[in-house]
Amino acid sequence: MILVTGGLGMIGAHTAAALADLGEEVVITAHRRSDVPSFLAGRVIVETVDVADRDAFLALGDRYDIGGIVHLAGSIPEPDPIPYFRRDSAALFTALEAARTWGVDRFAVAGSISSYEGRGERPWTEDLALPLAVPPHPIAAFKKAVEPLTLFSLSGTGVDPVLLRIGSTWGPLMDPESPFNPVPSTVSAVLRGERPRPLPAGAGDFGYAPDSGRAIALLMTAPSLAHTAYNVSSGVPFTARQLVDALNAALPGAGIESTAPAATVEDAPYLDVTRMRTETGFEPAFDLFGAVAHYVEWRRGNAR
Incomplete structure (x- = not known):
């Protein structure tokens, strides 16, 4: 156990x-x-x-x-x-x-x-x-x-x-107004019928x-x-622009935007997960677009 x-x-x-x-x-x-x-x-x-x-x-x-x-x-x-x-x-x-x-x-x-x-x-x-x-x-x-x-x-x-x-890390059960990740609060705003704040510029590696x-x-x-x-973590960095695209794909018509200037993935601090993959066979089940779509569907029926 x-x-x-x-x-x-x-x-x-x-x-x-x-x-x-x-x-x-x-x-x-x-x-x-x-x-x-x-x-x-x-x-x-x-x-x-x-x-x-x-x-x-x-x-x-x-x-x-x-x-x-x-x-x-x-x-x-x-x-x-x-x-x-x-x-x-x-x-x-x-x-x-x-x-x-x-x-x-x-x-x-x-x-x-x-x-x-x-x-x-x-x-x-x-x-x-x-x-x-x-x-x-x-x-x-x-x-x-x-x-x-x-x-x-x-x-x-x-x-x-x-x-x-x-x-x-973000996803189901995260504080919907968490300051540590922009996705939950953005999704919350859209589901309330509000226009969300622009996402901050930058790049990162979210698990x-x-x-x-x-x-x-x-x-x-x-x-x-x-x-x-x-x-x-995911081991895959992405930009705010890519995150905006994933959110707009999962929330059609939301008009989510990002602040400028846009960062590149080369700027992003991210984790290499080769060690974990090699020793456990781990592979993420969700890419960025899949994770955002899954989370939006979860939040339609759950408060957090």
Whole structure:
């Protein structure tokens, strides 16, 4: 059985669904959310547990035979980052202690593409040294710190660490007004009958949540892994112009525009996912146009 913390969040829910698709028994923890999405209903066990509650979390090991942990739970920072760091550090340490106590085979933890900020190369590969740079956001700062803490905590324990350097991810269950991705708010505006704001110029590499969840599931179920760090994203950069075209194709008549000047894909910071593809056989099921069309269809019947 595999445990997914934050299993009702966007990436967590899609990871849990992908694990179930692969025939795994899955238990998920949820703390702030209670609504189980339709694609997950009846397929996993849901435990309402705050991962930072050490005793309650460790008690899960008395009820389930857990052989792997995917730690994706996280909170939202307030203006002062210290309380956020304290909360999420407590959750990380509890999950790491559980991994060692239960003797799980594999412990995967969410990192971020932002750990590469400051590197000028394109694309970003896992063998690049992470630069000493101030991360752009407290979440990015914490996720960069997660890597050495996890490696040191699991060293010599027999638990294999998997560091997930997750690219910008979007899709079903994302906050429809999220500042981290322009697609959900644009789709929300069109579905409300409003004219959406122009998309910002630029280029990027977005992972679509169902694909990212499946990538993580494959990393958790692969018979063996040759590395500890893996980029998780589409691995394909695109421009704002291409994203606008995909949105207008899925939302005919919406008249979605982009601000100028347009960037080229050569400008885009993006993740090389060759390592993950080679070791797990992962291939995205959705290209950009397919992902946008799938998301628009989902949002016609779902609030987020």
